[in-house]
Amino acid sequence: MAERITGYTELVGLIAYPIRHSSSPAMQNEAFAKLGLDYAYLAFEVDNDTLEDAVKAIRTLKMRGSNVSMPNKTVVHKYLDAVSPAAELCGAVNTIVNDNGKLTGHITDGIGYMQALKDNDIDVIGKKMTIVGAGGAATAIEIQAALDGVAEISIFNRKDEFWDNAVKTVEKINNNTKCKAQLFDLQDLDKLKEEVEGSYLFANATGMGMKPLEGQTYVPDKSFFRKDLIVTDVVYYPRETEFLRMAKEVGCKTMNGLGMMLFQGSAAFELWTGQPMPIEYMKEALDIKY
Numbered sequence: 001m002a003e004r005i006t007g008y009t010e011l012v013g014l015i016a017y018p019i020r021h022s023s024s025p026a027m028q029n030e031a032f033a034k035l036g037l038d039y040a041y042l043a044f045e046v047d048n049d050t051l052e053d054a055v056k057a058i059r060t061l062k063m064r065g066s067n068v069s070m071p072n073k074t075v076v077h078k079y080l081d082a083v084s085p086a087a088e089l090c091g092a093v094n095t096i097v098n099d100n101g102k103l104t105g106h107i108t109d110g111i112g113y114m115q116a117l118k119d120n121d122i123d124v125i126g127k128k129m130t131i132v133g134a135g136g137a138a139t140a141i142e143i144q145a146a147l148d149g150v151a152e153i154s155i156f157n158r159k160d161e162f163w164d165n166a167v168k169t170v171e172k173i174n175n176n177t178k179c180k181a182q183l184f185d186l187q188d189l190d191k192l193k194e195e196v197e198g199s200y201l202f203a204n205a206t207g208m209g210m211k212p213l214e215g216q217t218y219v220p221d222k223s224f225f226r227k228d229l230i231v232t233d234v235v236y237y238p239r240e241t242e243f244l245r246m247a248k249e250v251g252c253k254t255m256n257g258l259g260m261m262l263f264q265g266s267a268a269f270e271l272w273t274g275q276p277m278p279i280e281y282m283k284e285a286l287d288i289k290y
């Protein structure tokens with residue numbers, strides 16, 4: 001690092017709180033170094049109270065951009081000059097690009113998920129998927145899947161504080177894309193089974209299966225899965241959730257959340273540098289298996 005950083009080095013940030021645990025700095029810096037790109041990526045503890053100043057600093061310090069995570073993802077757009085169509089529909093931004101003082105917000109989580117599918121030779125375009133979730137990760141995936149050409153999306157969620165968001169997501173998809181979206185209560189397990197039976201892909205986009213819900217799933221038994229069903233999870237710690245374990249037992253092709261994490265970072269990397277991340281190298285360097 002001492003040899004790499006110079007007076008010309010461009011800075012990219014990550015603004016969130018808490019953030020010290022993030023694996024993004026290691027991932028982004030590894031990729032910059034591998035390609036010999038003169039950038040450095042640092043995490044900054046920024047919450048909603050200091051967000052406006054932090055965004056001003058991106059302009060003042062002529063930073064190339066930043067990643068944005070919670071609690072700032074859903075509020076940072078008000079300090080930006082423009083947002084991408086996907087970020088507009090999601091109501092969230094996870095990447096800022098600074099083009100000579102003009103700050104544009106993007107959301108790369110959904111792009112990351114769709115890219116991870118492609119990288120796994122899974123082609124859901126023109127087909128139907130069933131997905132559980134109505135939070136940040138789920139919304140990004142649902143919007144991007146619809147924008148990319150998934151034909152039908154059946155969304156399930158609990159009737160909790162995220163339900164209204166799912167109602168809005170379904171409206172946005174049906175009003176702005178060619179995809180047909182429907183929302184169902186996750187309590188209706190007969191309906192869940194029926195929708196999964198007609199789907200090519202079944203996705204978990206909630207924290208179910210991760211601490212404090214490790215070892216748990218809302219799928220009551222293996223009859224929800226069939227051999228030719230693709231089953232994916234946004235969770236990557238643990239690498240194999242109970243949801244994926246059950247699916248694997250039936251013989252389904254599965255994908256954990258590591259690919260989404262890698263490719264959301266890769267999409268941001270490309271927005272800042274104009275170059276694709278060295279994906280195969282990154283998989284080896286970070287021991288990414290999904």
Ligand code: NAD
Nearest residue numbers: 133134135136137138162205206207210234235257260261
């Ligand atoms: P969020 O808080 O925005 O949403 C939480 C979602 O979980 C909601 O849909 C909520 O209804 C549902 N939920 C919570 N408890 C539940 C329960 N007991 N039963 C059923 N549903 C329940 O969270 P988020 O930011 O969307 O993150 C969700 C998961 O996605 C987390 O595990 C997070 O680590 C993971 N994630 C992964 C990536 C990646 O790159 N792989 C990116 C973002 C988030």
